[in-house]
Amino acid sequence: MKNTDIIIKNGYIVTINPEMEIIEGGALAVEKGKILAIGATEEIEKNYTSDTIIDASSKIVMPGFINGHTHIAMSFFRGYADDLLLQSWLEDHIWPAEEKFVKAQFVYDSSFYACAELIKNGITMINDMYFYSKETARAATKAGMRAILGECIFDFPMASHTTPESMINYAIEGHEEYKDSDLIDFAMMPHSIYTCSKQNLITASEQARAHNMLIHIHLSEAQKEVDDCLKQYGVRPVQYLDSIGFLGNDVSLAHGVWIDDQEQKLLAKKGVGVNICTECNLKLASGFAPIKGYKENGVMISLATDGVASNNNLSIIDEMDMTAKVHKAINNDPTFLPAEEVVRMVTIDAAKMFNKEDELGSLEVGKKADIILLERNKLENMPMYNVYSHLVYTMHSESVEDVIVNGKVLMQDRKLVEIDEDELFEKAKYYQKELQKTKSD
Numbered sequence: 001m002k003n004t005d006i007i008i009k010n011g012y013i014v015t016i017n018p019e020m021e022i023i024e025g026g027a028l029a030v031e032k033g034k035i036l037a038i039g040a041t042e043e044i045e046k047n048y049t050s051d052t053i054i055d056a057s058s059k060i061v062m063p064g065f066i067n068g069h070t071h072i073a074m075s076f077f078r079g080y081a082d083d084l085l086l087q088s089w090l091e092d093h094i095w096p097a098e099e100k101f102v103k104a105q106f107v108y109d110s111s112f113y114a115c116a117e118l119i120k121n122g123i124t125m126i127n128d129m130y131f132y133s134k135e136t137a138r139a140a141t142k143a144g145m146r147a148i149l150g151e152c153i154f155d156f157p158m159a160s161h162t163t164p165e166s167m168i169n170y171a172i173e174g175h176e177e178y179k180d181s182d183l184i185d186f187a188m189m190p191h192s193i194y195t196c197s198k199q200n201l202i203t204a205s206e207q208a209r210a211h212n213m214l215i216h217i218h219l220s221e222a223q224k225e226v227d228d229c230l231k232q233y234g235v236r237p238v239q240y241l242d243s244i245g246f247l248g249n250d251v252s253l254a255h256g257v258w259i260d261d262q263e264q265k266l267l268a269k270k271g272v273g274v275n276i277c278t279e280c281n282l283k284l285a286s287g288f289a290p291i292k293g294y295k296e297n298g299v300m301i302s303l304a305t306d307g308v309a310s311n312n313n314l315s316i317i318d319e320m321d322m323t324a325k326v327h328k329a330i331n332n333d334p335t336f337l338p339a340e341e342v343v344r345m346v347t348i349d350a351a352k353m354f355n356k357e358d359e360l361g362s363l364e365v366g367k368k369a370d371i372i373l374l375e376r377n378k379l380e381n382m383p384m385y386n387v388y389s390h391l392v393y394t395m396h397s398e399s400v401e402d403v404i405v406n407g408k409v410l411m412q413d414r415k416l417v418e419i420d421e422d423e424l425f426e427k428a429k430y431y432q433k434e435l436q437k438t439k440s441d
């Protein structure tokens with residue numbers, strides 16, 4: 001009998017493995033941050049024992065959700081300005097507030113706050129772009145959250161840096177500093193094609209490839225961006241990025257709302273993935289991502305919340321529900337985007353997009369132990385005939401009870417193991433007061 005770090009037993013295990021196998025009354029053994037064994041509870045109990053045994057009798061056990069595009073350091077801007085046009089929302093509200101508040105300590109505090117919120121939403125990995133991203137790395141490490149992080153690169157001076165060179169170097173430094181981290185990866189994240197010059201986009205992508213870093217960028221969120229690109233470069237955004245050698249299977253986009261058929265084919269050919277932010281796009285009336293076209297053309301897609309300043313929550317379950325429904329409606333086809341496919345988008349498909357399918361996205365032996373448990377024994381969650389439809393249409397984040405990242409239990413029975421929520425409330429109240437003042441200025 002081998003002693004292991006954690007055993008989860010008697011669960012309804014949704015593996016998301018290539019056969020999409022479901023193990024009823026299943027168990028998992030976790031050792032050194034990885035899944036050591038998976039199978040029927042009797043089998044696992046025959047071979048393994050542990051001091052930490054989690055009884056998942058009434059629970060769904062599945063890989064943690066991946067949130068493909070966030071700005072977690074914007075926690076305290078939640079609800080700061082809503083119901084506005086994108087341009088005015090940014091220029092008159094968010095950017096001035098950021099200019100005043102975004103400092104290293106603010107980024108750490110709000111990132112740490114968001115990590116707690118991510119855990120409560122069953123999210124075990126994020127792909128995050130912001131300023132002072134090393135502070136976010138520090139917060140994520142403390143919280144035990146897995147994260148791909150990037151320093152937002154602009155042509156003009158920002159809160160954290162005065163030049164794009166220094167933003168690029170900062171990301172490379174982060175990459176070097178966290179080389180041995182089990183949780184943190186640094187990526188290269190130019191903000192967009194309208195805030196980065198051609199040369200800066202080229203330099204950023206070349207530097208990323210020289211250091212073996214992933215690349216992430218906002219693209220074609222609003223129609224205006226496409227019109228401006230056509231005016232300035234004579235081609236649409238995807239063709240523009242292709243013409244400067246930017247695209248590759250190390251690249252993922254955020255939004256991808258205004259992308260035409262030819263661009264979709266190019267993205268598929270280059271292996272570029274798109275993180276779709278349905279709720280944020282709905283709220284800012286940016287449009288509807290062409291999911292049907294992406295699927296037909298074989299473009300990798302995943303879902304994301306974007307920041308809470310524009311969403312205004314971090315629930316990936318809400319994104320699944322909303323995306324499935326909106327795209328059934330706009331395609332006038334209730335069979336479009338079945339629930340099982342939507343669940344794959346936020347697990348294995350997202351892992352593939354970030355070139356991490358060997359490590360994440362499913363419950364299989366040898367993969368990292370990023371595992372969530374959801375409670376079935378709730379009035380609103382009974383009965384259950386199809387687990388995928390349950391995850392997409394029935395459940396809410398409040399059903400997420402236990403969260404394990406890299407083999408460490410971060411939440412148990414909906415209580416954060418190492419994070420004091422009362423302390424976080426005090427922080428939020430403090431920053432609310434400070435931010436409120438700027439509104440009356």
Ligand SMILES: [Zn+2]
Nearest residue numbers: 218254306307
């Ligand atoms: Zn964004």
